[in-house]
Amino acid sequence: MSILVVGGAGYIGSHMVKRLVEQNRDVVVVDNLSTGHRGAVDKGVKFYEGDIRDHAFLKEVFDQEAIDTVVHFAAFSIVPESMEKPLKYFDNNTAGMVALLEEMRDHDVKRIIFSSTAATYGVPEKSPIEETDRQAPINPYGESKLMMEKIIKWADQAYGIKFVALRYFNVAGAYPDGSIGEDHGPETHLTPIILQVALGKRDQLQIFGDDYHTPDGTNVRDYVHVLDLADAHILAIDYLKAGNDSDVFNLGSSTGFSVKEMVEAAREATGEAIPAKIAARRPGDPDSLIAASQKARKILKWNPQYDDVKEIIKTAWNWTQKHPNGYEDH
Ligand code: UFG
Known part of the structure; x- marks a missing residue:
């Protein structure tokens, strides 16, 4: 069975893919290359270029591959851009999540790890921020991710799709050998x-x-290294595979x-x-x-x-x- 990494050609996704390959885990990548880079994914990894909102495309991937877990990185994540183009964020992030969950439901795939964010908290009630603190985003990016968290909860209840939502703080760093790293065009981070x-x-x-x-x-x-983040995703996969229930975790230092x-x-x-x-x-x-x-x-x-x-x-x-x-x- 394979792990499907959606958005695997992006900054965080590509580090995740490299880590999974290092651990000899079977991995399949989907990316529409809107912000990701084909060169960030090893040529030996099975790669499907396409958009998760494209139902026919996504169905084809799930039909072709024996997928048991999805790791979902395919989202836009630039706070200032989201202030100017909120609908772009609700479409790709929130609607993309719905499309992905529909396909998972139809193919009986029961586990998803996905990227949430510190931006779901908005202006925090207290510091450091705990997972149970109020979520009140102050930008559309954070709102789009909070909606994704809410949608997955109901999908879990209705279809038994178990999830781990990882709320990242500020991700930085690169693979130590310098082979892959962060490259956005234009760069805002x-x-x-x-x-x-x-x-x-x-x-x-x-x-x-x-x-x-x-x-x-x-x-x-709060800056966290991209490889530490990738490792948290792998732990989250194993946590769900061990039969644990859905949950939400902050990832920061x-x-x-x-x-x-x-x-x-x-x-x-x-x-x-x-x-x-x-x-x-x-x-x-x-x-x-x-x-x-x-x-x-x-x-x-x-x-x-x-x-x-x-x-x-x-x-x-x-x-x-x-x-x-x-x-x-x-
Ligand atoms: N900043 C500058 N100058 C720059 C760029 C950034 O002063 O040229 C400042 C920003 O104002 C901010 C800080 O540096 O205070 C970090 O900015 P980033 O753009 O690097 O990151 P953000 O904090 O805006 O957002 C990042 C991710 C989000 C995530 C958030 C969680 O991009 O996806 O961290 O904390 F939600």
């Missing part, structure tokens, strides 16, 4: 932008606001870093100056997002290997230096 400045591909970093309610006024986020602290850590990790200037706030940014991650550690036995943000940045820097133009396909 903090770590790769900082590293493009370090590389000289951008003149300077713009820090979006220094008047937030945080110690140095810049946004605080439980430590917050401000934008200014990230720039400083990157200066140390790269030895480059990295000029930065304060710019206007970006719409949709909460002051601070820090995970309580004890639940994943306790129940999934998740044991993240990267607890130093400088080490996380170093792996991303290795990828950036080896691939200054990313996958060179856009």
